[in-house]
Amino acid sequence: MIKIGIVGGTGYTGVELLRILAVHPDAEVKCITSRSEAGMPVADMYPNLRGHFDLAFSEPDSAVLAQCDLVFFATPHGVAMRMVPELMAAGVRVVDLSADFRLKDLDVWAKWYGMPHETPEWAQKAVYGLPEVARDAIRQAQLVANPGCYPTAVQLGFLPLLEQGLVDPSRLIADAKSGASGAGRQRNIGMLHGEIGESFKAYGASGHRHLPEIRQGLSLAATGPVGVTFVPHLVPMIRGIEATLYAELSEPADFDRLQALYEDRYKTEPFVDVMPFGSHPETRSVRGGNQCRMALHRQEQSNVVIVSSVIDNLVKGAAGQAVQNMNIMFGLDETQGLKAPALLP
Amino acid sequence: MIKIGIVGGTGYTGVELLRILAVHPDAEVKCITSRSEAGMPVADMYPNLRGHFDLAFSEPDSAVLAQCDLVFFATPHGVAMRMVPELMAAGVRVVDLSADFRLKDLDVWAKWYGMPHETPEWAQKAVYGLPEVARDAIRQAQLVANPGCYPTAVQLGFLPLLEQGLVDPSRLIADAKSGASGAGRQRNIGMLHGEIGESFKAYGASGHRHLPEIRQGLSLAATGPVGVTFVPHLVPMIRGIEATLYAELSEPADFDRLQALYEDRYKTEPFVDVMPFGSHPETRSVRGGNQCRMALHRQEQSNVVIVSSVIDNLVKGAAGQAVQNMNIMFGLDETQGLKAPALLP
Amino acid sequence: MIKIGIVGGTGYTGVELLRILAVHPDAEVKCITSRSEAGMPVADMYPNLRGHFDLAFSEPDSAVLAQCDLVFFATPHGVAMRMVPELMAAGVRVVDLSADFRLKDLDVWAKWYGMPHETPEWAQKAVYGLPEVARDAIRQAQLVANPGCYPTAVQLGFLPLLEQGLVDPSRLIADAKSGASGAGRQRNIGMLHGEIGESFKAYGASGHRHLPEIRQGLSLAATGPVGVTFVPHLVPMIRGIEATLYAELSEPADFDRLQALYEDRYKTEPFVDVMPFGSHPETRSVRGGNQCRMALHRQEQSNVVIVSSVIDNLVKGAAGQAVQNMNIMFGLDETQGLKAPALLP
Amino acid sequence: MIKIGIVGGTGYTGVELLRILAVHPDAEVKCITSRSEAGMPVADMYPNLRGHFDLAFSEPDSAVLAQCDLVFFATPHGVAMRMVPELMAAGVRVVDLSADFRLKDLDVWAKWYGMPHETPEWAQKAVYGLPEVARDAIRQAQLVANPGCYPTAVQLGFLPLLEQGLVDPSRLIADAKSGASGAGRQRNIGMLHGEIGESFKAYGASGHRHLPEIRQGLSLAATGPVGVTFVPHLVPMIRGIEATLYAELSEPADFDRLQALYEDRYKTEPFVDVMPFGSHPETRSVRGGNQCRMALHRQEQSNVVIVSSVIDNLVKGAAGQAVQNMNIMFGLDETQGLKAPALLP
Structure with missing residues (x-):
């Protein structure tokens, strides 16, 4: 034990x-x-x-x-x-x-x-503990920095594109939305049910602490500087993050190939689920679970790749990923304690 | 298997x-x-x-x-x-x-x-499958009728009082509230988010199918006819039932003794949790879990016993109790598959 | 002006x-x-x-x-x-x-x-400012005590029964439910969206400040002491109160007559709407409006009268009733500034 | 009349x-x-x-x-x-x-x-009835095509930039979010509270009917073709649209000037409210009201202009704008019937 x-x-x-x-x-x-x-x-x-x-x-x-x-x-x-x-x-x-x-x-x-x-x-x-990127280093690490919630959803969604150099790294946009639990359990009038229930808004649109973390991770994947615009929003729900990601293809691409690229990149990952092209991942499909589900989209003949990526901010975005890291660090089955399906409905 | x-x-x-x-x-x-x-x-x-x-x-x-x-x-x-x-x-x-x-x-x-x-x-x-009442019969049963969601919350809350004959059985009131999943997944305009979100109402107040089931169960506990008024309500949430129960003591009672009675009645039950006197069980404390949590209340010198009882309507009120029954029928640990804590927040 | x-x-x-x-x-x-x-x-x-x-x-x-x-x-x-x-x-x-x-x-x-x-x-x-009871006194008053939110919904629902002496005044039960705005806009962890969203609970079940106010009002209507049990609950929504009221008829009554009694009692009231017998008032039907809507129910041959009464706690339960009182005090049309329909959906 | x-x-x-x-x-x-x-x-x-x-x-x-x-x-x-x-x-x-x-x-x-x-x-x-663009034509029109909900929020947010030719018109992104009432009141399992409550997702990400309407309007403003990516999302609330808009400045711009441009563009508009630079408009601030509120943002030294624009989809996005158009067509005060503040909280 x-x-x-x-x-x-x-x-x-x-x-x-x-x-x-x-x-x-x-x-x-x-x-x-x-x-x-x-x-x-x-x-x-x-x-x-x-x-x-x-x-x-x-x-x-x-x-x-x-x-x-x-x-x-x-x-x-x-x-x-x-x-x-x-x-x-x-x-x-x-x-x-x-x-x-x-x-x-x-x-x-x-x-x-x-x-x-x-x-x-x-x-x-410290090892930045995103297992899909740094599993071997995590295994050896004494100190793991567990990634932030938004950075987890955004990085996992962008990684295959940047690692393969398929998109213009200077024009990345991440429009992300989170449930209220992301703000923690604090004496904060702005997070009262009476204030945020039945309403939606952007926040931190001029700059949010997760922006430099996202930029650091994406730069590593792109092996060079990236330009990323990141706007978080507050959803009147408790758990869940959805990030809609926009990137511009460097040259016309075959979207079937992009889909295959994503499936291949994550095929051995126990907690990343690439859904069929054109799917719409729902945050409830990961509520209480450690999965990141994502899907690719394209509009008409556009060269913009759209990725929708969802996690439970408290699980894959925090405690679940932390336990996943623990499992890796101690040589356990990586899914130990994290096997139960998400709570839907 | x-x-x-x-x-x-x-x-x-x-x-x-x-x-x-x-x-x-x-x-x-x-x-x-x-x-x-x-x-x-x-x-x-x-x-x-x-x-x-x-x-x-x-x-x-x-x-x-x-x-x-x-x-x-x-x-x-x-x-x-x-x-x-x-x-x-x-x-x-x-x-x-x-x-x-x-x-x-x-x-x-x-x-x-x-x-x-x-x-x-x-x-x-058929054996009526409320394990807290009929565990032995369930063990032998070939056919188990899994209780309804409201009847589970209401019966478990009233049982100790009726079994001991402490209250007037002709004056029971059960004011119950349920999340929307209780209505199932059906093509029903009345259950659209646009119709029931951010609103609250009673329904079936003139009579609901769970009333005869409640009456049957309470009569068995009371070993005689009971008079029960049951009004269900719809809460703008997905999972959870809370039932607030009102009963009139037949003679002045010591509420400490009532609390002890409840704790004693359920002390070996793996899925009934009697909270300290004066607690307010929250439905979220059982979300996704098979517990029924309850607490007793009294107002000033009143002789009305108030019981608040919560369950997840889809778990202890349906699928969880069904698996609990399966566990009993097949001689397994009764909590098998049902051990995980509820999803809070 | x-x-x-x-x-x-x-x-x-x-x-x-x-x-x-x-x-x-x-x-x-x-x-x-x-x-x-x-x-x-x-x-x-x-x-x-x-x-x-x-x-x-x-x-x-x-x-x-x-x-x-x-x-x-x-x-x-x-x-x-x-x-x-x-x-x-x-x-x-x-x-x-x-x-x-x-x-x-x-x-x-x-x-x-x-x-x-x-x-x-x-x-x-001070004049207790429930216009349906004290309109003439309000007109003359220099100081009006605007009623509490729960007391408004509960008193309006019980009044006709008590004024006519039709029910046992010692056995009144008011099971009330409120949206979160009733708790005000305060630095209160317990009212965070993360705490109360997607959950339901009773609170103040052992005693709430509105109980003596309710008792005072109902005693006046009954011209004698009343026994009332009042349990408030918290609904994961922002606005709205629903109170389900239970009273025991002193002698068998014709429910058609009860319906007529309610309609007659409130027929000249601009803000009380008695719906057809067996209706289920929704809080959304009064969201942002100054109405109190109510309906009567009976279960099978029971002698329990059930009344469901809804208001917007911030309007008829607070600011709207205050403006109604102002209109009365200054001799204006009582509905001035309060004419707009509720916001549904 | x-x-x-x-x-x-x-x-x-x-x-x-x-x-x-x-x-x-x-x-x-x-x-x-x-x-x-x-x-x-x-x-x-x-x-x-x-x-x-x-x-x-x-x-x-x-x-x-x-x-x-x-x-x-x-x-x-x-x-x-x-x-x-x-x-x-x-x-x-x-x-x-x-x-x-x-x-x-x-x-x-x-x-x-x-x-x-x-x-x-x-x-x-038919005259496309966006008063902020076509007020004079609406006044004379016999047939007015009332704009869609998303197109209203998106066009009003982008207009000043495109009219002045300040951004690259081929790289517009509109990430929009709507409450459930936008889907109407239909027998649709996918819009049940049990399906969409407490969850968030993109939909129509590969193409949505409002895309050509948005493109048509933006092209008129830009007096030339535009490239716009539009992804709608479903928020677990009833009313409200928020659109976060991203555009790339053609040349480095002074953001103070952009703010002044927006304020100037809309200073005589009764229903467009340009908030201070860096504000975060909330959908609740327009709930039930006919306003479109918007604010500009910039991240660090980026040349991406971010605009957050909110409306009530049923009011400025539908019935309210329709009444505004009626007022214009019949020579009435344009705000007639639309003067009440939004319902907050």
Whole structure:
């Protein structure tokens, strides 16, 4: 049994880790920390966990965490950055679900996250945990930076095109939409049901923290700089991200070949599902599941490739991918604990 | 492996059976029938099942069904009634999720379902499959009538009071609320998102088919006639039932004792969770899970007992309870395939 | 033009007053106060008001309010109580949408609102502003206590039965359901979309502040004490209340006569719509409108009368009823500014 | 009083016309037709209209329609096309909310609507009723083709850029999202609450009927061919469209100047609201109102102009724009009947 610690367990990614780990046969949650809720039984905050966990939230304690095999950080940015060195020294492995170790350019990180990075050496050593790109490195990694939700949906959707150099990398557009759980569980008037129910809007259209992460990942795939416009939107639902991606073919292409390219690129991936050409993936088809489903489209004789890509932001976009990374790191079946179909309807 | 057949698999209870059975270690779905969609791969209709089932819907075929160990009926009323005798003769066991075998008084059945019952002898032999009441009979049964969704939430909430004779059985009120999936997946203008989204209403307030089923179950518990008023309501959500139950204490009672009574009544039940006195169970705490959670309330010095009881109408109210019944019938761990926590948020 | 002041305009009842008054031909909003947002243009907070109001929120200023003809309080409880005497002295009329002047028994008030009442003489002088009961007193009143949202739906639904003494007044049950806007616009994790979307629950089942207000109103109608059980629930929608009411007939009654009684009781009421017997009022049928729609039901030969009553909690349950009261107080057409049909779909 | 006829009144645009006209001081609805519901009182289908209309649906009758001053068609495509010539001959003016007269290229029309156009001469004479572009022509028109919902949001958002030739017209992208009412009120399993609630998806991504209408309008603005990619999406809400538009500046531009350009273009428009640069228009800010609100965005030093544009699909995207057109045609104040603020929250 892998001994698990979770730092910062009161948010939606924390409870989602617990939901998944509750039935994971090879992992056992030893502690879950929360400064604000220390002492409260986990199941009092999250009644779906009644009968599954006797744990209570505890104050973060390095000594306790150091006895874990793996620690997940489900904290706001800035926390993991400070706690990681001690855990690394103790030989503990870490999957950080926050943004602390996602970017390699720490000036960019400092600009978007409003503070200097305090452990730059670990930022460089961290492996960006997108299994479809970096499975081998993840296997060896002591510190994995779990990708952001939007970046997961956007990168998986664009990757085959960029890796093959088929599109103009300077003209990428990602129009993405997310359910409200992406904003976390915080005292935020703007996320009240009365404010966002039965309404739709763009947000962060002039710039969002996930833009540099997306750009970093796409540049690696394209082996060169990319120009990407990324606009997130808020959908009046709880879970799910859909990203509609637009790219311009460098030269006229056979769309059958593009479809084959996508199917081939992901044919061994347990969690990427390329649907038939012209399908419309629904976020509900991945609700609670770790899949990324996608489909390609073309309009009349246009040379614009359209990709629609969906994930559950809390699963493949956060806790599920984190457990997938754990499975890889510990040599388990990569789908362990992640086999159940999505909850539809 | 238990060989499973599902008759009528295109509705929400059908897909829910598949979702649960997809990860059930002891059951294998051999066939799933649909006259209207015969030939269509199941995963084309329900993309959450892509990668889980290669099955296509098939025409109902008695010979094929007769080779199953267990057949689930997820059909409109009137279908199982006609097909059951042949399966019984073939030694197949059946869990009928429709209403065909739930009522013992077939005049009442005929009145509410608008047709005469065609196999009255099987209606009498069928075991009403509420495990918390009839576990032993279910274990032996060849034919189990899976309870309705509202009747499950209402009966479990009232049972301890009636079994102990603590309340006036002539003055029971059940005000119940359900998500839209309870109406099934049918060509029904009244269930369009544009019609029921962002709105709330009572329906069937002058009489609903689940009323006689509730009355039958409560009368058995009370060992005598009961007077129950039952009003269902439609909530703009997909899954979940909440029933708020009102009963008048026959004599002044100690509410601490009532709480203890409930906890005691259900302490060995794997799927009934009595929350602390004064709690407010949320339907999301059982979304996708097979639990029934409930809590007791009292207002000032009133002698009205208030019980709030929640289930997922598609799980404990349909497919989950059906699998629970299957587990009992085949001597498996009763929670097999039903262990995952509910999906919250 | 009636010169209007609004104290506490940042909440949902404040913006709703503005929405209604924006097109009221006889009223002009002169000031709207908010300590926290002083200086912010109203339309910056509520973009639906762009082009309708140039006003900015201002610090509450007695001198400015004293120049108004009418001041609406849309504040948390405890505020109007303290400011009203000065306005009364200045001859200003007040409609208080908060709970400060709704209860006559100030011990009860103090118990439920957690503070002593500071202006008991005004609590006694205030007219409880349910026009269907107290129109003449409202016309003369200087201080009107605008009813709570649940109490409006519940009282209007029960009134004819109690006024005529047809039901057992000791056995009233009101099972009520509200959209999320009823909880106001506050920094409240429990009201996040991620917490309450796609879920349903009871709350305040052991006791809610609207219970004593309901009891007071129903006792007046019954001219004697009543026993009422009131359980509110939270619906994943923004606007709307539905109350399902249960009462036991004192003697067998002709339901045709009950229907006629309701129709007769409300036939001259511009905002109460008694639908045909057996109808199911939908909250969307009153969304944004000032109507209360209701319908009667009976189950089989039961002697329980069932009434389903719907309102928009922000309109007939708050700002609309406040404007209705203003219209009455100033001798205007009672429907002025409230004539538009509800927004359906 | 303008005498109004409505053909095809049972759908969402029909009821929305009634909702608006119910309080329009200069219009009186004389008849509303529906073959399927002839004889049913309008208020029985749409209870929000109880007390507003005594009308019942009637069989379409040319003689009755011929006595109207204006007939609105709220029918599926193919109906108005056949009925218009007779009304034209009778001197009746028509606003057609269907797609019959929107396109000038009737081969394109035939391709997308699956039938030949039967009255091509009227297709040429019809005025495309986007008041912000064709107010003078509308004033004189006998036949107005009311624009589609998406085309309204998309055209208004792109117009200033194209009219001024500031962007590459071959690289326009419109990623649009709509609530469910856009699909109408039809017996459609795919639009059940159980199917689309709590989910998000693209649809028509390989081609949608509104694409040629958008292309036609944008080409006129650009005075030349345009290349536009248009992908619609379905949002789990009832009303509202948001379109996020992407265009590439032909040469580096000053975004302050772009903002001024938009403000200037629409400064006299009563129903177009250009919000401050960097704002995020919410669909709720126009719910039930006739506004189109929009805002501009730029990401870092990108030369992509981003425009977010919102409307209520049933108002500015259908019935409200139709009434705006009526007001123009009959020389009324253009905002008559359309003055109320949107319903927020």
